[in-house]
Amino acid sequence: MSPLIVLFLLNIIAFSCSAEPCVVSDFDDVENATKQCSDIVFDNLYVPAGITLKLNLTKGASVKFKGNTTFGFTNWLGPLVTINGTGLNVQGDEGAIFDGQGQLYWDGLGGPGSEKPQFFTIEAFHSTFSNIKVINTPIDCVQVTNAINVTLSDWIIDDSAGDPGVAPEGQEGINTDGFDVWNSTDVVIKDSVVYNQDDCVAVRCGANVYVANMYCHGTHGLSISVGFSNTSVPLNTLSNVTFADSILVNSDNGIHIKTHRDGGYGSITNVTYRNITISTIHKYGIEIQENYPDINGEPRNNVPIVDLKMVNITGSVEKNAVPVFIRCADGGCADWKWSGVDITGQKSDQCNFNPEGYTC
Ligand SMILES: *[C@@H]1O[C@H](CO)[C@@H](O)[C@H](O)[C@H]1NC(C)=O
Ligand SMILES: *[C@@H]1O[C@H](CO)[C@@H](O)[C@H](O)[C@H]1NC(C)=O
Ligand SMILES: *[C@@H]1O[C@H](CO)[C@@H](O)[C@H](O)[C@H]1NC(C)=O
Ligand SMILES: *[C@@H]1O[C@H](CO)[C@@H](O)[C@H](O)[C@H]1NC(C)=O
Ligand SMILES: *[C@@H]1O[C@H](CO)[C@@H](O)[C@H](O)[C@H]1NC(C)=O
Ligand SMILES: *[C@@H]1O[C@H](CO)[C@@H](O)[C@H](O)[C@H]1NC(C)=O
Ligand SMILES: *[C@@H]1O[C@H](CO)[C@@H](O)[C@H](O)[C@H]1NC(C)=O
Ligand SMILES: *[C@@H]1O[C@H](CO)[C@@H](O)[C@H](O)[C@H]1NC(C)=O
Ligand SMILES: *[C@@H]1O[C@H](CO)[C@@H](O)[C@H](O)[C@H]1NC(C)=O
Ligand SMILES: *[C@@H]1O[C@H](CO)[C@@H](O)[C@H](O)[C@H]1NC(C)=O
Ligand SMILES: *[C@@H]1O[C@H](CO)[C@@H](O)[C@H](O)[C@H]1NC(C)=O
Numbered sequence: 001m002s003p004l005i006v007l008f009l010l011n012i013i014a015f016s017c018s019a020e021p022c023v024v025s026d027f028d029d030v031e032n033a034t035k036q037c038s039d040i041v042f043d044n045l046y047v048p049a050g051i052t053l054k055l056n057l058t059k060g061a062s063v064k065f066k067g068n069t070t071f072g073f074t075n076w077l078g079p080l081v082t083i084n085g086t087g088l089n090v091q092g093d094e095g096a097i098f099d100g101q102g103q104l105y106w107d108g109l110g111g112p113g114s115e116k117p118q119f120f121t122i123e124a125f126h127s128t129f130s131n132i133k134v135i136n137t138p139i140d141c142v143q144v145t146n147a148i149n150v151t152l153s154d155w156i157i158d159d160s161a162g163d164p165g166v167a168p169e170g171q172e173g174i175n176t177d178g179f180d181v182w183n184s185t186d187v188v189i190k191d192s193v194v195y196n197q198d199d200c201v202a203v204r205c206g207a208n209v210y211v212a213n214m215y216c217h218g219t220h221g222l223s224i225s226v227g228f229s230n231t232s233v234p235l236n237t238l239s240n241v242t243f244a245d246s247i248l249v250n251s252d253n254g255i256h257i258k259t260h261r262d263g264g265y266g267s268i269t270n271v272t273y274r275n276i277t278i279s280t281i282h283k284y285g286i287e288i289q290e291n292y293p294d295i296n297g298e299p300r301n302n303v304p305i306v307d308l309k310m311v312n313i314t315g316s317v318e319k320n321a322v323p324v325f326i327r328c329a330d331g332g333c334a335d336w337k338w339s340g341v342d343i344t345g346q347k348s349d350q351c352n353f354n355p356e357g358y359t360c
Contacts, residue, residue, distance in 0.1 A: 021064070027051075034058070041093075043067055047081075049074040057085035065132070066093040071117070073104045078117025079143070088127035102136030102173055106162050110139060110174030110198075123147055130154050136161055140177035140198070147184040153191045155179075160195040163218055173197045178219065181209055183235060189214070199223040199256070200248065205266070207239045214246040221253035222246060224271065225292070227263030227303045236266020236303055244274045254278035254285045254343075255313065258292035259303035259332075268305045278315035278343065285323040285343040286313065290332045301332035308333075310355070312340040319346045324360060326351040 022037035024030055025044055030053065033040050038061045045065070047053045049072025057063065063083075071080050080100065083090060092098075100119055107113040116138035122129065126149045133156040134141055141157050144150060160166060162173020178194035181187055184206040193215045194200045200216030202223040203209050211222065222243045229235035248254050255273055278285055288308075290299035305328070317323050323343040326333075327350075336355035351360035 021062075027053075030055075038062065040064070041066055042069060045069050047071045050076050052079055053081045055081065055083045055085075057083070057088055059085065060087040061085060062089045064091050064093050065096045065098070067096055069096070069098045071100065073101060075105070075115040076117055077115055078119065078138075079121045080117050080119050082121045082123070083129075084123050085127065086125040088124055090127070090129045090132075092130075092132040096133065098132070098134040100134065100137045102138045102159060102162055102176070103167070103171070105138035106167060106171050106173045108170045108172045108174060110176075113174075118143065121145060122150065124150050126150070128153070132156075134158070137173075137176050137196075139175050140180060141196075142179045143182060144179065144184050144187055145182040147187060149186040150184070151188040151190070152179065153188070155192040157192070157194045157196060159197065160218065162197055163195075177202055178216070180204060181206060184209070194219060199225070200251075201243070203238060203241055204228060205235050205238050209241045210244075211242070212244040212246065216246065216248045217250055219248065219251045221248060221251055221256040221287075222273070222276065223253075223256040223258070224268060225258050225260070226266055226268050227260030227292070230264045232264065233266050236264050238267075238271075239269045241271045242274065243272070243276065246276050248276070248278045248281070250280040251278070252281070252283045253287050254281050254315070255287070255310075256284070257288040257305065257308070259290045259305065260293070261291050261297060261300040261302065263302060266303045268303060268308075270307045271305075272309040272311065273313060274309075274311040276313045278313070278317070281315070281317040281321050283321050284325045285315070285317045285321065285345065286310070286341070287325045289325070289327045290329040291327055295327070299327050299329035299332060301329035304332050304334065306334045308336040308355070310338040310341050310358070314340070314342050315344075317343060317345040321345055322347050322350055324349040324351060324358075326353050326355075326360065328353040
């Protein structure tokens with residue numbers, strides 16, 4: 001046998017033992033492992049600076065991360081990790097962390113500042129991602145994109161080291177979204193904790209998204225943000241979304257629904273927020289605006305919001321904050337049924353549209 005063939009066979013043997021997982025602790029072994037193994041353990045993996053950890057996995061693969069997964073520092077846009085595949089089961093081991101070393105990037109400017117790598121891009125089908133702890137994300141953490149039937153549960157995203165008053169002045173984390181959902185259907189995000197400085201969860205387009213049992217601290221809220229595309233109606237269309245049973249603390253907003261007035265046409269239909277408790281809210285308890293990004297701008301009805309239910313939304317906002325703010329475009333809002341919305345504050349609500357069941 002030629003030495004090359006021997007090498008090849010050894011390589012297959014090294015990565016094909018079906019009873020034992022392939023244990024990978026050297027970045028150079030990642031690509032072969034993802035091709036050859038259906039059960040992979042990444043053990044204290046170090047990913048060199050400026051390179052994406054690309055996990056294009058085989059159907060049904062199980063992946064576990066152990067120890068501290070770290071990334072070399074360089075100013076770039078990332079992502080640090082992409083995960084693709086069908087039927088995946090991706091988990092963090094007990095005590096495992098992903099450390100994005102955000103402190104090396106944070107400049108108090110977020111996206112417009114120095115280049116910062118996005119963390120995870122998940123483009124998967126029929127897959128679960130659970131028990132994952134991430135600290136210090138340079139900028140936004142998880143992008144679920146073009147996915148179908150994925151569940152993310154038991155995540156902890158902790159960017160609290162980037163909070164104002166915690167990070168040195170001018171070195172705060174900004175635009176550190178927890179979870180963003182883009183063009184995906186049948187997505188569940190649940191039982192998770194986010195400490196950050198932008199949206200806790202932001203759902204942008206797709207259908208059948210269920211977000212529940214979240215604890216969000218320091219965030220910009222449980223958000224819907226539609227109208228990113230100037231040309232595609234599907235990419236500006238969102239339906240069947242539920243946010244339930246969650247707590248927001250010390251945040252700019254509790255609930256934030258924004259349609260982009262400079263975007264193309266689309267719609268938001270059948271959204272429910274249920275059993276959400278808010279406290280120490282700095283700006284708006286519930287903020288619904290069809291004039292994003294300019295809160296004072298003329299609203300536009302390119303993305304109407306139809307069938308919006310709010311059930312049992314309770315808590316309080318700080319003294320300079322507005323409990324409920326609604327700025328609809330002419331004909332931009334219809335069929336809103338609210339009940340049990342009770343947010344206390346010192347300022348009055350500001351609404352140009354009255355949901356059924358709620359007096360602004
Ligand atoms: C990956 O596998 C190929 C053949 O399957 C082999 O030639 C190559 O050396 C392996 N790479 C590493 C880093 O082991
Ligand atoms: C990713 O994996 C899938 C399924 O294993 C395979 O068909 C595809 O060619 C891979 N793509 C890349 C870019 O490696
Ligand atoms: C993870 O590893 C990096 C690089 O060695 C280190 O700087 C960081 O402190 C570690 N994080 C934790 C939480 O142990
Ligand atoms: C994996 O996902 C990334 C981004 O989510 C995408 O750009 C890429 O085409 C996908 N690759 C495969 C092999 O599916
Ligand atoms: C959704 O994914 C799960 C695995 O996470 C799988 O068991 C289930 O059958 C999938 N549902 C559908 C409708 O494909
Ligand atoms: C949206 O996601 C679906 C499902 O993965 C995919 O087939 C479609 O190409 C995506 N659309 C765009 C515009 O990326
Ligand atoms: C959409 O068009 C507006 C106005 O022409 C422009 O400011 C904006 O950058 C465009 N957005 C995208 C995503 O192309
Ligand atoms: C929304 O949910 C309804 C009821 O379950 C379902 O019939 C419809 O297909 C869903 N919409 C989309 C776009 O998936
Ligand atoms: C609205 O979406 C929910 C899931 O969030 C679904 O159960 C319900 O059937 C949908 N209603 C309609 C009218 O599509
Ligand atoms: C409301 O949400 C809280 C978590 O914030 C949960 O403990 C409680 O069980 C939920 N109540 C109902 C009626 O689902
Ligand atoms: C709404 O709140 C009422 C009164 O606290 C409670 O009885 C009910 O279970 C709640 N419903 C939901 C869906 O959380």
